[in-house]
Amino acid sequence: MIEVELAVNGERETVSVDATQTLxxxxxxxxxxxxxxxxxxxxxxxxxxxxxxxKPARSCLVLAAGCRGRAITTxxxxxxxxxxxxxxxxxxxxxxxxxxxxxxxxVLAAEALLRKxxxxxxxxxxxxxxxxxxxxSGYTKIVDAVKLASERAAP
Amino acid sequence: MSIAYHEPEALDAAVxxxxxxxGARCIAGGQTLVAMLNAGLVEPAALVSLARIPELGxxxxxxxxxLRIGAMATHxxxxxxxxxxRVSPLIAGAAGAIAHPPIRSFGTIGGAVAxxxxxxxxxxxxxxxxxxxxxxxxxxRRAVPAAEFFQDYLTTAVEPxxxxxxVLVPPPPAGVRGRFLKFTRVDGDYATVAxxxxxxxxxxxxxxxxxxxxxxxxxxxxxxxxxxxxIGRPPTDQAIAVLGETLAAACDPVDDVRGSAAYRxxxxxxxxxxxxxxxxx
Numbered sequence: 371m372i373e374v375e376l377a378v379n380g381e382r383e384t385v386s387v388d389a390t391q392t393l394x395x396x397x398x399x400x401x402x403x404x405x406x407x408x409x410x411x412x413x414x415x416x417x418x419x420x421x422x423x424x425k426p427a428r429s430c431l432v433l434a435a436g437c438r439g440r441a442i443t444t445x446x447x448x449x450x451x452x453x454x455x456x457x458x459x460x461x462x463x464x465x466x467x468x469x470x471x472x473x474x475x476x477v478l479a480a481e482a483l484l485r486k487x488x489x490x491x492x493x494x495x496x497x498x499x500x501x502x503x504x505x506x507s508g509y510t511k512i513v514d515a516v517k518l519a520s521e522r523a524a525p
Numbered sequence: 526m527s528i529a530y531h532e533p534e535a536l537d538a539a540v541x542x543x544x545x546x547x548g549a550r551c552i553a554g555g556q557t558l559v560a561m562l563n564a565g566l567v568e569p570a571a572l573v574s575l576a577r578i579p580e581l582g583x584x585x586x587x588x589x590x591x592l593r594i595g596a597m598a599t600h601x602x603x604x605x606x607x608x609x610x611r612v613s614p615l616i617a618g619a620a621g622a623i624a625h626p627p628i629r630s631f632g633t634i635g636g637a638v639a640x641x642x643x644x645x646x647x648x649x650x651x652x653x654x655x656x657x658x659x660x661x662x663x664x665x666r667r668a669v670p671a672a673e674f675f676q677d678y679l680t681t682a683v684e685p686x687x688x689x690x691x692v693l694v695p696p697p698p699a700g701v702r703g704r705f706l707k708f709t710r711v712d713g714d715y716a717t718v719a720x721x722x723x724x725x726x727x728x729x730x731x732x733x734x735x736x737x738x739x740x741x742x743x744x745x746x747x748x749x750x751x752x753x754x755x756i757g758r759p760p761t762d763q764a765i766a767v768l769g770e771t772l773a774a775a776c777d778p779v780d781d782v783r784g785s786a787a788y789r790x791x792x793x794x795x796x797x798x799x800x801x802x803x804x805x806x
Contacts, residue, residue: 372530389530389572390562412560419627426627431559433552435530436574479627500712501625 372435378403379447387434394418394429397444405445405474409503416502419475420444426482426501445474448481457481457519464515468506475502480516488524492517529571536580536661536690539573543686544663546571551688553597553636556628581635581690584608592616592694596635601626603634613694615703615721619650622705625713635689638674641681644715644783647692648675649739650705652747653721656694662687671745678743701725701733706800708792710783716740717784718792724760724804731755736768736797741776741789748775765801769794 371386385400397403409417411430418429421443449455457480467473483490483498495516533539543549548570552558561567575581581597584606592612603609604621623629623646637647638658651671658674660667660683669682683689706720719739725732734755737747751771755764773793778786
């Protein structure tokens with residue numbers, strides 16, 4: 371086992387991991403952060419998206435052992451039920467949630483986009499979310515939600 | 526079984542680890558290797574991460590004017606680099622065509638070329654650009670032309686114990702433009718067929734042309750004789766069609782979920798035509 375100090379949502383925690391254990395697995399099973407979802411475990415679906423140093427990442431394709439010194443943000447670090455982030459609030463208002471399984475990944479991909487681009491165009495939003503699958507196929511309202519959040523943040 | 530994880534901070538330390546531990550594998554951005562680990566397709570004896578070796582991440586211009594892209598440069602860094610855009614829009618285009626933004630943020634050119642997947646985007650682009658792949662091992666440093674580096678499906682010139690350290694791209698001759706054209710079923714997928722093309726014309730005649738295909742054979746397909754036949758001649762529709770048909774005949778595609786072999790072969794002349802015509806405008 372390898373001891374690695376992870377910085378997740380601003381808190382430092384040292385965990386013992388196997389060399390091949392993914393960040394996704396460690397977040398869910400060692401840190402109890404189950405907001406990050408397991409989908410394909412192959413980097414295809416985007417449901418496990420987290421931010422690493424501000425960039426959207428497939429946590430299923432990142433080894434936890436390699437995360438020393440990197441800032442990780444999961445959906446638990448974005449907002450809470452009582453105090454949703456502006457992106458989460460926009461998802462609620464736009465009706466951008468169906469079954470909800472893809473939502474944490476979608477929200478984090480949107481957060482990453484809006485940190486980089488204040489007023490993205492619709493094609494830019496679609497490109498930023500292109501690696502996140504919604505099997506309910508509710509894409510239109512998800513794009514609407516990101517647009518709404520960007521308009522509120524940068525009127 | 527518990528396997529070791531190493532994060533050397535210098536290249537020679539990484540080379541030493543690979544030599545010392547039989548069955549050790551390098552890990553770069555992990556965007557393919559971790560998926561393979563998750564699926565149980567590989568069982569390395571140890572992992573040697575290249576992520577903490579600073580010299581591997583740089584994108585710079587070498588003394589002879591060629592572009593030196595460090596193995597750990599991400600697809601995103603390459604696609605957004607003004608230097609790459611200036612020297613080789615073809616390579617920048619290939620980097621930007623790979624998968625989705627999160628994969629491009631972490632996947633690296635060194636990892637991608639060392640994997641040697643003929644369906645990936647860099648192999649055809651590097652072959653068309655006459656790039657070389659720099660490899661370092663216990664016996665020193667060598668640079669292998671891309672056309673010789675990619676040998677077969679998931680098979681490259683990298684020997685056990687060696688590490689891909691950089692990709693070297695010569696500047697194309699003045700006036701030569703490049704284009705990476707990727708045909709996919711859906712956004713972000715692997716190519717059904719990819720075309721990497723460079724073209725330079727003078728007074729209506731071809732002065733420089735290079736066309737390589739991806740996803741149509743176990744390695745990139747290029748026909749230098751067919752290119753030479755076009756030099757000094759105007760790139761007419763008919764001349765381009767002949768090149769496209771010649772390349773289609775040289776393909777050895779597979780039937781898979783992205784298209785049948787016959788469909789891929791039929792796409793080749795059409796996409797070669799589109800790529801070359803887009804460079805004439």
